[in-house]
Amino acid sequence: MLGNFKYSNPTKLYFGEDALSNLKVELASYGTNVQLVYGGGSIKKNGIYEQVITILKECGKVIFEDSGVMPNPTVEKLAEGCQIAREHQVDLILAVGGGSVCDYAKAVSISAYCEDDPWEKYYIRFEDVTCKIIPVGCVLTMVGTGSEMNGGAVITNHKQKLKIGHVFGDNVFPKFSILNPKFTYSLPKYQMVAGCFDIMSHILEQYFSGEDDTTSDYIAEGLLRSLITSSKIAVKNPEDYEARSNIMWTATWALNTLIAMGKTTDWEVHMLGQAIGAHTDATHGMTLSAVSIPYYKYIMADGLQKFKRYAIHVWDVDPSGKTDEQIAREGLDRMETYMKELGLVMNLSELGVTEAMIEPIANSTLIMEGGYRILNHEDIVNILTNSL
Structure with missing residues (x-):
């Protein structure tokens, strides 16, 4: 192998049918206010939402829901998420969904307290994070992006006709991710093969x-x-x-x-x-x-x-x-x-x-x-x- 490199990956993974049981352990490390991020509501149909909500309440967390994350998260949606995070001074962003939800959660985590325009700073000028970062945890329901164990966050700007990903450093990686393969069973075939x-x-x-x-x-x-x-x-x-x-x-x-x-x-x-x-x-x-x-x-x-x-x-x-x-x-x-x-x-x-x-x-x-x-x-x- 040629060249020199440094390797580290700070994300803790819990894998398997019983992975979600470890959420309680992780929640103990964070404050009371949790921003629960998810997409169009499929997690309510397959029962994952109820499981997560039950655990959050058992741990005494105050939940602020941030739903409706689209497959290609937009700058407008990012602004909404940042407002929720700031207004409620959230201690943890918990993403429950696929790669877009995880990407969006990371984007909110680095943008909520950004004094500049996050789109310009991170996606046009590709600058590093210089503000407070809200920790992120993930409960994965769709596979493909690998966003559960990296610093990537892709955002779309429809006005500028641009969809750009910024790969951030270790400080933006999810602190933990929960991977239960059974949570992916209900995914439509089209989405499954696209993820593959x-x-x-x-x-x-x-x-x-x-x-x-x-x-x-x-x-x-x-x-x-x-x-x-x-x-x-x-x-x-x-x-x-x-x-x-x-x-x-x-x-x-x-x-x-x-x-x-x-x-x-x-x-x-x-x-x-x-x-x-x-x-x-x-x-x-x-x-x-x-x-x-x-x-x-x-x-x-x-x-x-x-x-x-x-x-x-x-x-x-x-x-x-x-x-x-x-x-x-x-x-x-x-x-x-x-x-x-x-x-x-x-x-x-x-x-x-x-x-x-x-x-x-x-x-x-x-x-x-x-x-x-x-x-x-x-x-x-x-x-x-x-x-x-």
């Missing part, structure tokens, strides 16, 4: 960079193989505990910063997907699936040896009698077949993108420099066009 591809994309964004032999890449290949196996099982039987637990654990390790160690990392697929999301409000994982195959085919020649390795190590492509390009392309073909088998969105038109929207989306796409090819505006337009 978000996991895959997180791994690939870190995998397709660098040329040296790294332990991180071997771990990434193992995570990918586990995800592929378990996602196929979960699509057929959503209540297969072993498959859902493997998916949940893989999602966490895909983006808790471990496999980025010693890597440059790419993230251009996410920049494309987030730009699409800013214009369409489409489900995040599906924006990624729609552009991934066109993007990887576009840059394959620039990272040919890694794409060859990917084909052999992850997709079991037999290299006998084939050129490096043929091997690499067969790997992407097998990936595409798998994606279709899962029921993922494979083109942007399914998300409502038209040819007339390509240029505006391209204008909203940030350029990253860590992958095998640094794109220009024309490249982005070509990839988006190929994704239609």
Whole structure:
């Protein structure tokens, strides 16, 4: 492995069927006022809300509900959450939901006492946190983002047509996260498979960079193989505990910063997907699936040896009698077949993108420099066009 790095991860995880029982232990470390953050109300239908409320009341907490967090949290919603946090001087923000809810909770935690405009400070100028941070805890009900064990927080500004993620340091990581695979059973198939591809994309964004032999890449290949196996099982039987637990654990390790160690990392697929999301409000994982195959085919020649390795190590492509390009392309073909088998969105038109929207989306796409090819505006337009 080349380069130097520092690694730490301060989030404490509780995993398994009895994970929620540990919430009482964690709540004892925080003050009375709790801001309970959740989305559209699915946690009330599946009973998780009642379980959490009961524990909070048993621990003597005063609850301030912050519901209605949308799949792509907006700057307007962020302002609402900050107002709740300040007015009630909350001691803990408890996020109960998926990645968007966890992202939003972290954004509120660093923005409530920010003296500047949080959007400008964190998402335009990408500055560090200099104000009081409210601690965050998570009860996960949907997997994909890895937000339960990282410092990432993605916010959408519809007026500016921008969806931007800022990855903050250890001080913004959730203090604890509770992961019960059974809490993901009631998720609709569309959301489940979108989450599975978000996991895959997180791994690939870190995998397709660098040329040296790294332990991180071997771990990434193992995570990918586990995800592929378990996602196929979960699509057929959503209540297969072993498959859902493997998916949940893989999602966490895909983006808790471990496999980025010693890597440059790419993230251009996410920049494309987030730009699409800013214009369409489409489900995040599906924006990624729609552009991934066109993007990887576009840059394959620039990272040919890694794409060859990917084909052999992850997709079991037999290299006998084939050129490096043929091997690499067969790997992407097998990936595409798998994606279709899962029921993922494979083109942007399914998300409502038209040819007339390509240029505006391209204008909203940030350029990253860590992958095998640094794109220009024309490249982005070509990839988006190929994704239609």
